[in-house]
Amino acid sequence: MTAFRAVLARELRLAWRHGGDSFGALLFFFVAGALFPLAIGPAPETLARLAPGIVWVCALLAALLPLDRLFGADFEDGSLDQLLLSGLPASLVALGKAISHWLVTGVPLLLAAVPLAVMLRLPGAALPALLAGLAMGTAVLSLLGTACAAIVLGARRGGVLLPVLVLPLTTPVLIFGAAAADAASAGLPMRPHLLLLGAYLAACLPLCPVAAGAALRGAVE
Amino acid sequence: MQRLVADGVSAFRGEKLVLDRLAFQVAAGGALLLLGPNGAGKSTLLRAVAGLKRLDGGRFLFDGAEDFAGRAAYLGHQDGIKPGLTATENLLFASRLSGGKIQDALESLQLGPLAGLPARMLSAGQKRRLALARLVVSAAPLWLLDEPTLGVDTASVAAFGDILAAHRASGGVVLAATHLPLPLPGAAELRLG
Numbered sequence: 339m340t341a342f343r344a345v346l347a348r349e350l351r352l353a354w355r356h357g358g359d360s361f362g363a364l365l366f367f368f369v370a371g372a373l374f375p376l377a378i379g380p381a382p383e384t385l386a387r388l389a390p391g392i393v394w395v396c397a398l399l400a401a402l403l404p405l406d407r408l409f410g411a412d413f414e415d416g417s418l419d420q421l422l423l424s425g426l427p428a429s430l431v432a433l434g435k436a437i438s439h440w441l442v443t444g445v446p447l448l449l450a451a452v453p454l455a456v457m458l459r460l461p462g463a464a465l466p467a468l469l470a471g472l473a474m475g476t477a478v479l480s481l482l483g484t485a486c487a488a489i490v491l492g493a494r495r496g497g498v499l500l501p502v503l504v505l506p507l508t509t510p511v512l513i514f515g516a517a518a519a520d521a522a523s524a525g526l527p528m529r530p531h532l533l534l535l536g537a538y539l540a541a542c543l544p545l546c547p548v549a550a551g552a553a554l555r556g557a558v559e
Numbered sequence: 560m561q562r563l564v565a566d567g568v569s570a571f572r573g574e575k576l577v578l579d580r581l582a583f584q585v586a587a588g589g590a591l592l593l594l595g596p597n598g599a600g601k602s603t604l605l606r607a608v609a610g611l612k613r614l615d616g617g618r619f620l621f622d623g624a625e626d627f628a629g630r631a632a633y634l635g636h637q638d639g640i641k642p643g644l645t646a647t648e649n650l651l652f653a654s655r656l657s658g659g660k661i662q663d664a665l666e667s668l669q670l671g672p673l674a675g676l677p678a679r680m681l682s683a684g685q686k687r688r689l690a691l692a693r694l695v696v697s698a699a700p701l702w703l704l705d706e707p708t709l710g711v712d713t714a715s716v717a718a719f720g721d722i723l724a725a726h727r728a729s730g731g732v733v734l735a736a737t738h739l740p741l742p743l744p745g746a747a748e749l750r751l752g
Contacts, residue, residue: 344652355643414637419609419611419639420633558612
């Protein structure tokens with residue numbers, strides 16, 4: 339437990355020192371979201387209809403940005419060896435990385451989704467559904483992203499491979515997340531969609547760190 | 560009493576068998592110098608002992624146990640120093656794991672005045688010394704050193720000699736691969752390649 343806390347503290351300290359990385363993701367989220375009204379026209383009904391999808395796609399893409407440096411920097415400077423020698427199983431090192439990615443990228447995106455959704459004229463009734471979905475969805479993305487980042491570690495052009503690997507796996511998140519917000523704005527129950535999202539998160543929570551741990555072991559060999 | 564035992568260790572690097580049924584023993588307080596030309600498998604051996612490289616045969620025993628995760632400190636070719644963190648912060652992770660004193664470790668390698676400086680301002684030799692200080696902070700009984708004094712000045716090599724002596728006096732074990740003279744009096748030698 340001490341070792342796990344030490345990994346988490348280390349990750350958060352590094353993220354704080356390199357604050358530009360997560361801030362860059364946040365700015366990307368805003369800028370990409372703000373392009374849609376320019377491209378599809380400012381009609382409030384159209385925007386309100388598209389808002390959940392826009393917020394979701396932008397959030398997924400923005401959360402991808404810091405992923406290729408998640409293990410890349412540690413791998414290149416030898417810190418990954420030190421992390422794996424801490425006595426902590428590699429899967430828990432990966433879980434620590436995933437949690438820090440969520441805290442540093444997922445949570446800020448969650449907060450930034452509120453102004454973006456309001457800007458896109460999302461009905462107020464749909465906002466809780468959007469945020470509840472995003473809270474789980476960004477956590478899933480952090481877990482999947484960590485696993486895939488570990489898998490492409492050491493590969494040439496890993497940065498290109500990573501989105502191709504992660505994005506197809508996130509399609510369930512996108513479908514149910516956007517559907518929850520859609521259902522809420524149409525006055526339908528959002529619960530089934532959120533439950534399915536929760537189920538996906540529950541599956542990713544144990545599986546992704548294990549996969550990432552095995553991939554990390556392979557990468558340092 | 561033998562602390563580290565290699566029992567018929569074999570390992571491939573790529574297609575090449577670099578470690579072929581290797582066997583050696585190191586007693587408590589002992590040191591083993593790995594010698595041999597480039598590519599002889601010195602680094603492979605060190606990474607294998609650390610558990611970073613999977614063995615293709617044989618096993619390592621430390622204090623009679625095959626699993627000694629967290630009890631080995633490894634210093635590879637790369638320093639593992641984060642340029643954005645200060646010298647002190649770079650050692651924080653190792654210190655949290657072991658409870659070792661950071662300031663003492665920095666002082667022992669004459670890094671005291673640089674403690675608050677971001678590691679990106681340090682020279683290559685100073686970064687290497689910071690990586691050596693991480694060994695001191697870690698309470699690991701087994702030290703695996705790959706060219707530990709590369710780029711380090713003579714005064715610091717002498718200081719590192721005292722550190723190695725103290726580590727061995729407390730029953731620690733040192734395994735080192737080097738092409739430079741290393742202050743390890745009475746170390747056994749293992750020729751590879």
